[in-house]
Amino acid sequence: MGAHVTVVIPNLNGAGWLRGAIDSVWAQSYPDFDLVVVDNGSTDESLAIARSYVGRPGYTLLCNERNTGFSHAANQGIAQAKGAYVALFNNDAFAEPNWLAELVRTAESDPKIFAVSSLMLRYYEPELTDDAGDYITLVGFVCKRGEGLRASRYQKPCRVFSACGGAALYRRSILEEIGTFDELFFAYFEDVDLSWRANNRGYKNVYCPTARCRHICGATTGAVRYNPFKSVQSGRNSILLPYKNQPLLMLALNFVPMALGYLLKTAVFRLRGFGGDFSKGMAEARAVLPRVQKLPFRWRDVPNYLWVEGCMLVGMLQYVVYRVRRFLKIT
Numbered sequence: 001m002g003a004h005v006t007v008v009i010p011n012l013n014g015a016g017w018l019r020g021a022i023d024s025v026w027a028q029s030y031p032d033f034d035l036v037v038v039d040n041g042s043t044d045e046s047l048a049i050a051r052s053y054v055g056r057p058g059y060t061l062l063c064n065e066r067n068t069g070f071s072h073a074a075n076q077g078i079a080q081a082k083g084a085y086v087a088l089f090n091n092d093a094f095a096e097p098n099w100l101a102e103l104v105r106t107a108e109s110d111p112k113i114f115a116v117s118s119l120m121l122r123y124y125e126p127e128l129t130d131d132a133g134d135y136i137t138l139v140g141f142v143c144k145r146g147e148g149l150r151a152s153r154y155q156k157p158c159r160v161f162s163a164c165g166g167a168a169l170y171r172r173s174i175l176e177e178i179g180t181f182d183e184l185f186f187a188y189f190e191d192v193d194l195s196w197r198a199n200n201r202g203y204k205n206v207y208c209p210t211a212r213c214r215h216i217c218g219a220t221t222g223a224v225r226y227n228p229f230k231s232v233q234s235g236r237n238s239i240l241l242p243y244k245n246q247p248l249l250m251l252a253l254n255f256v257p258m259a260l261g262y263l264l265k266t267a268v269f270r271l272r273g274f275g276g277d278f279s280k281g282m283a284e285a286r287a288v289l290p291r292v293q294k295l296p297f298r299w300r301d302v303p304n305y306l307w308v309e310g311c312m313l314v315g316m317l318q319y320v321v322y323r324v325r326r327f328l329k330i331t
Contacts (some may be wrong), residue, residue, distance in 0.1 A: 003103055004083025005033040005169070010073035014091035015045040017216060022053060024094045024213070030101040031085075034058035036080045037124035038073040046091075053137040060187055069186035074165070078180050080097035083171055088191075090166040092216040093120065100274055102211035106157065114203035115195055116176045117163035118211040121151055126173070129153070130215045133160030133207040137315040138254060139261030140269055142192050143322070144270075145207075150331050160207045161199065161311050165191030167213045172204055178295065184288050185304065185316065188230070189237040196245040199311075202304045235281020236288075244292050247305060254312070 007025050011018055018037075025035055037050045052058050062076050080088050085107060087100060098185050103116045120131040129146035132154040144164070146154045163170075165181075168191065181190045182209045236327040242251065242258060262282075269278035287296055324331075 002030070002106065003085055003089050005030070005037045005085045005100060005104060006077070006083060007033055007068075007087045007089055007304055008077030008081075008101070009035070009052060009089050009281045010039055010070055010075060010077065011042060011046055012040040013042045013044045013046055013093040014069055015042075015049065017092045018046045018095075019049050020094050021089065021091050022050075024069075025089065025098075027097055028095065028100045029097045029103060030031045031182050031267075032083075032286040033100060034060070036060045036062065036077040038062045038064070038077045040068055040070075042071045046167055050200060051249040062154075069183060071181035071183045071185050071187070071190045074190075075180045075183065078149045078172075078175065084159055084172055085169050086172055086175065086285050087169045088165045088167070090215065092123075093167050093182055093213045094123070094215075095167070095213040099167070099211050100169075100206055106206060106211070107169055107171060107207040110177055112202070112204050113206055114171050115163035115205040117160055117171040117205065117207045118167035118213055118310055119154060119207075119209045120164060120167055120215045122148075123216045127151060130217055131164040132209070133158075133194075133205070134162040134164055134190065135315040136161055136312055137261070137319045138257045138312045139264070139316065140238055140258045141261060141265075141319060142241070143190055143315065145318075147322075148326065148331065149322075154207075155209045157203065157209060158207050160205055161315070162192040162195035163207075165194075166215060167211075170194075171175070174198060177201070182240075182293075184240060184291060185237050186233060188233040189241050193241055193244060196241070196308070198243060199308055200295055200301055200304050202301065203222065216283035226269070226272045226274050228277045230273060231269055231277035233286070234265070234295060235278040236261070236285040237267075237281070239282060239285035240288070243289065244289065244294050245308075247297050250305060250309060253309075260331065
């Protein structure tokens with residue numbers, strides 16, 4: 001028997017897929033885990049589905065009266081954990097039987113590993129990647145590695161900038177050091193913020209291609225890429241993310257490319273009809289900036305900050321290559 005894992009599934013109105021997500025977790029080959037479902041004020045049948053498992057050994061259900069946000073719900077589940085690891089799993093994801101065992105095996109290989117990211121496949125097109133770890137660019141874009149490209153391209157383990165919180169394993173001892181999910185983010189980019197903090201402290205986030213699951217992307221917040229909710233979250237969190245995690249000198253160094261990135265994002269959201277929502281999110285970010293809690297600057301972390309800066313430069317190249325592939329319809 002290996003290290004104990006607490007699997008946390010935040011749920012909001014997931015009646016169409018929650019049972020499948022829970023059952024896929026119970027079917028894991030890894031023996032030493034418990035499951036916490038955090039319902040965030042669901043008004044559909046998913047709350048009844050979650051309650052139907054109550055009484056099963058190793059199962060805990062927490063219920064909120066309203067939607068408190070993904071970050072808060074995840075933190076509630078993490079607070080229940082007592083073992084070495086916490087695994088976060090989306091309510092619209094479906095794990096293969098060895099998913100958890102592969103995540104733990106990878107994490108156990110190096111005590112400096114903070115997070116392990118899964119190979120998330122598109123539910124309706126499982127030959128294509130939904131997410132193979134996340135990366136950032138110099139202009140402030142947060143990108144899903146491999147999105148819409150053939151999963152066969154992503155069969156090698158590697159270090160990544162961030163683990164996607166839709167299906168990831170976290171080392172609890174490092175969570176206790178750097179903090180859990182920042183609830184100012186509410187939803188989206190909260191996982192990148194968490195991984196960024198770990199990078200700044202010299203820990204590693206890695207990708208495990210043998211930890212596989214299928215994912216219905218956006219089932220809870222809307223499967224379309226642009227909608228009012230996502231636009232507000234993007235406007236707010238795309239400002240909070242670099243502000244919180246870059247030391248002052250890095251912010252000054254990257255100000256011009258990030259400003260260009262914000263201008264480009266604003267133009268894109270306006271073209272899509274959501275410019276007002278995106279601007280609303282940016283206004284929310286400015287209002288909460290005084291409440292942002294940054295990790296203290298440490299001189300011994302300068303090599304880590306430089307590594308992050310390098311990731312942003314490499315990420316810019318990755319993004320350009322990715323856009324060219326999508327334009328040429330090369331998967």
